[in-house]
Structure formats: C-alpha cells, structure tokens
Amino acid sequence: MLLNCRAPVAAYVPPAAMNWAARGAVVPVEHEAAYVRCLEAWRSAGLLQDTGPQPAAPAAATATAQKSRARLAVDRPVLVIMSSPGCGYCRHLRADLEANREALARLDASALLLGDGSPTVWGARLDPDRLTELAEACADVATLGTPSAVLLTPGGSPRTMRGFDAVTAALVELGGGDPGRTVCEVPTSCSVTLSAGPVDALVTAHVRGRTLGIAARGPEPVRVAGLAAEELAQARSRGTGYVPVTLRVERPRNVWLIFRGGELVARSRNAEEALSLLRRTVAGFGPPEAHQSQLLCGALVHDEGRAVLFPRSWLSYFVERSTLLARSGWRPCPDPFALLEADLDGTPVLVHPSPAGIPQRTPVTGVLTQPPDHPRPAAHARGRALAAIVNWLTRPVSPQQLRTTYALLAALPVHLGTREESLTFLTAPPAVA
Numbered sequence: 001m002l003l004n005c006r007a008p009v010a011a012y013v014p015p016a017a018m019n020w021a022a023r024g025a026v027v028p029v030e031h032e033a034a035y036v037r038c039l040e041a042w043r044s045a046g047l048l049q050d051t052g053p054q055p056a057a058p059a060a061a062t063a064t065a066q067k068s069r070a071r072l073a074v075d076r077p078v079l080v081i082m083s084s085p086g087c088g089y090c091r092h093l094r095a096d097l098e099a100n101r102e103a104l105a106r107l108d109a110s111a112l113l114l115g116d117g118s119p120t121v122w123g124a125r126l127d128p129d130r131l132t133e134l135a136e137a138c139a140d141v142a143t144l145g146t147p148s149a150v151l152l153t154p155g156g157s158p159r160t161m162r163g164f165d166a167v168t169a170a171l172v173e174l175g176g177g178d179p180g181r182t183v184c185e186v187p188t189s190c191s192v193t194l195s196a197g198p199v200d201a202l203v204t205a206h207v208r209g210r211t212l213g214i215a216a217r218g219p220e221p222v223r224v225a226g227l228a229a230e231e232l233a234q235a236r237s238r239g240t241g242y243v244p245v246t247l248r249v250e251r252p253r254n255v256w257l258i259f260r261g262g263e264l265v266a267r268s269r270n271a272e273e274a275l276s277l278l279r280r281t282v283a284g285f286g287p288p289e290a291h292q293s294q295l296l297c298g299a300l301v302h303d304e305g306r307a308v309l310f311p312r313s314w315l316s317y318f319v320e321r322s323t324l325l326a327r328s329g330w331r332p333c334p335d336p337f338a339l340l341e342a343d344l345d346g347t348p349v350l351v352h353p354s355p356a357g358i359p360q361r362t363p364v365t366g367v368l369t370q371p372p373d374h375p376r377p378a379a380h381a382r383g384r385a386l387a388a389i390v391n392w393l394t395r396p397v398s399p400q401q402l403r404t405t406y407a408l409l410a411a412l413p414v415h416l417g418t419r420e421e422s423l424t425f426l427t428a429p430p431a432v433a
Helices: 016-022 029-044 063-070 090-101 103-105 126-143 164-174 191-192 220-235 271-283 312-320 324-326 378-390 399-409 420-425
Strands: 078-082 108-113 120-123 148-152 161-162 201-207 211-217 245-251 255-259 263-268 293-295 295-300 307-309 330-332 338-342 347-350 360-369 415-416
Touching: 029 220, 029 263, 063 312, 078 126, 078 164, 090 103, 090 164, 090 191, 090 245, 090 295, 108 126, 126 148, 126 161, 126 312, 126 378, 148 164, 161 164, 201 220, 201 271, 211 220, 211 271, 220 271, 245 271, 263 271, 263 307, 263 312, 293 399, 293 420, 295 360, 307 312, 307 420, 312 324, 312 330, 312 420, 324 330, 330 378, 338 399, 360 420, 378 415
Parallel strands: 078 108, 211 245, 307 360, 360 415
Antiparallel strands: 078 148, 108 120, 148 161, 201 211, 245 255, 255 263, 293 338, 295 307, 295 330, 338 347, 347 360
8 A cells, every 4th residue: 555645644633642743744733732741751751852860760669678788798899680580681681691701700890690590690709698698688679670680889879770771781880881872772572582592702892982782603703793893993892891782693504694682684695795784784873963863664775776664673574585675676774773864855865874985875765664553544544654654763852853854754655564565565576557
C-alpha cells in the first residue's frame, strides 16, 4: 500500500502518545490540551532535552539495612550487584563483566555479583568472610528489581542504584570512564542470547568523544576489530576501563558477521570488506551535528543514488537477504542510525558516516513501514504512519527537533506492508509500460 505523498494531515487526530510528533504541521486547537499532556508525560520520562534531573533510585527497603551498609568499611571501591538467573538484563550484564575481566583485573576495585548461583568476583579479590558480610548487608537491594547494586567506597556513603543502565554506569565510573560518553545500549532477548558465549578480545574504540566496546571471536575478527578502532580513533586499547559490549565481530566458517546487540548489521565474504563495514558502523556512533536528525531505523541505498528508510527491527531480515536485494540494486546500510539533513532544496538526504573524507549524501525517496495493528480510516493512515516514523528519533530530543524532522519527512511516500511485502515491493521487476 503506497500512501499519497501529498495527502493532507491536518484532519488527522493522533493519540496522546503521538500527538506532539505532528506539531511540525498542524495541531488543531481542540487537541492542544492533549498535546501538552503528552509533552509533559515525555518530559517526566526523561525523553526531552529540557528535562530536569531525574530522581535518584529509591533507598533500600529498610532503615536497618541502610544502617548496616553504612557501617561497612572497605579499603577499596566495591560494587555489590544483585542479580537473578531469570533476568535477561542480568545475563547480559554478566556477559559484559566477563568480556571486561582483564580490564577489571587491573583496577584496585571489586565487582561482586550475587543472586545468580555462587558469588562471583571480578577485579580485586574479596575474602570469603567479606563475601558473606557484603551479601547479608546488601540482600534487600534485590527488592528494587534486578539488576540493582550498591557502591561502597572508602570513607564514603553507600550509593544504591537499580537497572541495567545505572549499574553499567557505575562500572564505567569504577574503571575511570565517563558514562555520559560511553555507548551503552539496553539489551534485548536476542542480544542476551548472542552474548552468552565467551569472546577472545574486547577492543575499545573512541569515536568523536564517545567510547565504544567491540567484542571479537577468533584471531582474524580480533585483528579486524583492532584495525577498525585504530583507524577511526587514532587510539586503540584493550581493557583500559570497563566498556559494555555494543558491537560483535565473528567469522563462522567463511562468512564475516557484524552484530549490534542481537541484530545482524552486516555480513561479507572477505576481511577487507568486513573491515570497511566495521569502520563505517563504528563511525556512525559519533554524535550528530546540530542540524541533523538521528533516527533509530535502517536504510537501503540503491545503485541509482537513492535511499529508503525502514524499521530497525527489519535490518537482520534485509541483511540476510542482501544477495536478493543486490540483484535489484539495493544494499542495506550498516550505519547504526539513519542520519538525515535537509538538502539545499529542503528535501531529506541520508548522510553516511565516514571516518575520513567528506561523508556521502544520498537523497531519501521513501519510507517502508509496517501497517498499524488496528485498521484505521484511510484519511488517518498517513498521519499515523508519519507520527510513528518521527518517533524513530533517538532520545532525548527537543520539541524543535521533532518539528524539524516532521517537516523533513512530511512529503515522502510511505509504503505500508510487512517486511516480506516490502521485500517483494523492492525486488519486483519494473512494470512494462
């Protein structure tokens, strides 16, 4: 189903969760209150740049437990992490800890994981009696959910945190890094499954002020990961501090695979192409320019010099069918985000990250996306589709960025269909006049 690229959207009445995405066009007066409520809800969730400081994680359940922890004396920092065998975030966190084992071993600090079988310590050794004392004093922190943690420092007050992001940030700080400049992506069920196996090396890349972890399995993938980090960052290090794994490079048999979390972003048949794809993927994690819109979606580029966008969840599907797509002139981009900006005439162009030289710019000529779960009147279909596409913007985002992105995408044709239908749409032979 190809929606008319000039269909009016002013009559569309979006739900509260989508309403403010349409602000760049028209928000009818009668829906202004819903728009304001939606904006406030997103602000309270920390999804807007003008949001204030977020409240700290709640204190542990009982005052007794807090006093018990306050009496604990440590001679080096100790992060006590409460885990659960049934928690996917915890399994991913454990895999990150294992990948960072060498880096943690060089620190004068300890990370203690509890609640997932026998206590496990990374970094400085802890005596058995000390393990028991820490486990008893911090046991109630698990009631906050898993993973959660307590950071104990010499002479300092215990600090409690909860959630994968917060615990990872504490580990990054423990290693002397800056959580605000370290790429940390929330794991999915697929990424948890992929991260289960051991890695041979964790390479750290520095990309325009951001730090990124690349795990590699096998001697050749380790070499390629190191070359990619070296080329892009003018600096390469293994284990200088704690860095969560974001990208993985593998070579099962004769195929090179690059994963982002549990998502296959690129594959190739030779090391040179794998290195080029990895360099480009890593470069894409650099921060966007002020005039650019960064969308968490995928992109396909045609040999004729045009591009289409699609939902990020379809990327593995399209990469696995890249040979079929190539016969019709399409190739999936390995970029971690779709970076858009306006051309001189205002039309959107896709900016491809480049570690060296001038980035390539490709006109965007359409968007592929899945139809809504519940059928809606045709007059409203385009408005809903555009609101959903604008919501691919990476967070946090300002209201002005929303307006700019909506205006940038408003005139694009939108093809509604499943990923299978979209593949057919892309690879069908051209109609004969």
